[in-house]
Amino acid sequence: MNDKFLKPYNPAETESRIYKLWEESGFFAPEAHPSVASAKADNPENLPIAESSKLKAKSFSMVMPPPNVTGVLHMGHALMLTLEDIMVRFARMQGKKTLWVPGTDHAAIATQAVVEKEIYKKEGKNRHDLGREEFLKRVETFAAQSHKTITSQIRVMGASCDWSREAFTLDEKRTEAVRSMFKMMYDDGLIYRGHRIVNWDPKGQTTISDDEIVYREEKTVFYYFTYGPFTIGTSRPETKFGDKYVVMHPDDTRYAEYTDGQKIELEWINGPITATVVKDTAIDMEFGSGVMTITPWHDTADFEIAERHKLDKEQIIDERGKLLPIAGEFAGLKIADAREKVVEKLRAKGLVVKEEPYTHNLATAERTGGTIEPQIKLQWFVDVNKPVKARGGKTLKELMREPVAGGKIKIIPEHFEKTYFHWIDNLRDWCISRQIWYGHRIPVWYKKHGIDTEQEHGTNTEMFVGIEPPQGDGWEQDPDTLDTWFSSGLWTFSTLGWPSSAETATAGKPGPESDLANFHPTDVLETGYEILFFWVARMILMSQYALGVIPFKTVYLHGTVRDAKGRKMSKSLGNGIDPIDIAQKFGADAARMTLIVGNTPGTDMRISEEKIRGYKHFANKLWNIARFILENTSSSPSHLLRGGIEGGEDDAIVHGDEKKLLDEQQNLLEEVTRDMEEYRFYLAAEKLYHYTWHTLADRILEESKTVLKNGTPEEKKRRMQFLLHTLDTLLKALHPFIPFVTEEIWGLMGNKELLMVQEWPVATNS
């Protein structure tokens, strides 16, 4: 027996050494990367398991949700890595050709916001002070540093991913993919440019998507003003300057005497105006006075009414949140200041009817906290309702909905499918342009042939959409960048060689030897439920559209990791538990076990250091079990003892007590295997934990003490065979969950091959 067993298990001394061993073995890579002829990554056929397994031809693939290069990993990442690594190690031990592609996400707006904040804090400068080029340099430096930290942290957690295929959402290959996709969608008429009302974040100076909005409850005042013969209600007096349409429901008997299109002279904020009556069913007769004026430039609902009736739209507020000249004496004022002053003036004019307290939800930007000010802007959109010829005339919405509705994609837990459908059914066109600098610049170039009347590009501008910049002089690239989810939507196939591998193929089918052919669709997509819409839906959209296939067969959604009190872990609360810290203190195995046991999919979980400490003890318990077994079997030649279990000349073990114990063990393993195949890792882990501690250690080892002391030579031998066999088996079964300590023990037992590529102890169907 190795002397190491005389001391308690020491994860800190063990884990990094073991990871290195794995990484250098080349077994993380299922086969040579098409573009990398690394000596370490070209030996899949040497996988001991691949030789013997009937499942040799099967593959298992998964892409890692790329962590944002905004800093460091948190517990949520640790959970993700653990779950995925369990699936991957399980598949590998089943003899499947297993690929797990790691990567990181440039996370456009999130990363830019972090760097901007940092620069402002240190130097008091904003990005415009630095200029685009210099600023991007800073972001890239930060991202590179962050990338380095993150990839080393992924290793700490024990993730057995294929580093030879690592990707970044903003690297060269992914850029090619993004541009190809943009062009493809543009050529299909799915991407268009238009004046639409968008969510403008005055603080971040950019457009954001509907999904990046968070609503905050705000107490304000609801005003009733006299507007000619009407009383109108509003919570936003400062936008009312341009209001020249007064809208009511066509069925409202109170206003039956007014007709659609009727002109009315009335006194308003800055003097007399002519208002036009509009009848529209969007009006809620019950709310306020049943009459409102509209501000199409700064309100989504108003914009839609204006579109329906072809009304004029005027901008009242500028991009910085200040009033424009249309506001007369109030021009240049900030919204908050203007509000009071406008009310004051109206009050002086005797036009204020009443004021009442009012609570509503204020839209704010998730990243910057700025109050969203809707604006009409020229933006790029993805049309989700336009039939796609190449896909049988189905719309993107339908392409997203169908595979989930038809069961081709299974979401775990199932109830999220409802949420998914609800989201899709309410989906509007996706605004993909962002006025930020960090990200994929929109692959569109403009050339002016004259002066346009508008500040933006108009009819005198030629436009070029392509993968490479156009030839010739005078072309200028669109200054905007793409929504980060546009590039992450391609992740399942942009990481597997699309579009270049697709080009070499015929009839739209990827070349036979490419990663795309071998590994796409991927098997599982594992991620947090909070990005079901952002990401999962977009991946389905992109893959269904571009390749005509689903991106993955199963979506496993995990919950949020919370602190012991159930609060979200956050920097501002300072209640975060650093997974790397934990791994150093208790071992990555302990952290993994804590994150898995009892953690059902889609449900939030709480963790605390005490919990993790408990699982550190588990690793040590296993360590001592091994020590006991090795100590008590070392007197006999181990090859003799091991031979017995498989039958052979000496099949003593299948008799007597050991037979019962073996059956019990086999039943447990079959149950665990079923749990693994059906994604109940929380149960599998718990059952193995329980068996190890309370069946093997507490019961079997205790009984064995007597047998080994007082039994006949035959009984002793049988018992030793059983114990060694059990240790072998249990190490294999526990390996996906606690890979480090099991690999370490396995090695100390004198095994030459790595545990990570041993065959799973139970035959499986999948």
Place this chain on the structure above:
RNA sequence: GGGCGGUUAGCUCAGUUGGUAGAGCGUCUCGUUGACGUCGAGAAGGUCAGAGGUUCGAACCCUCUACCGCCCACCA
């Protein structure tokens, strides 16, 4: 306003197709230092949120109610 989830032992949570409730931690008692930087044996502790229904039988299925949480939403 719409949708979804939760409510099970002091705490954190399981309970896979309905068969009179389980784990971890904690608490209490006893025992252990020749596998165990400790471990073991045992104990206490739950009318499974409430009400009604289906069933031979319900934590689990159906209806309603209460409370908590989350997501979505353009009521000016």
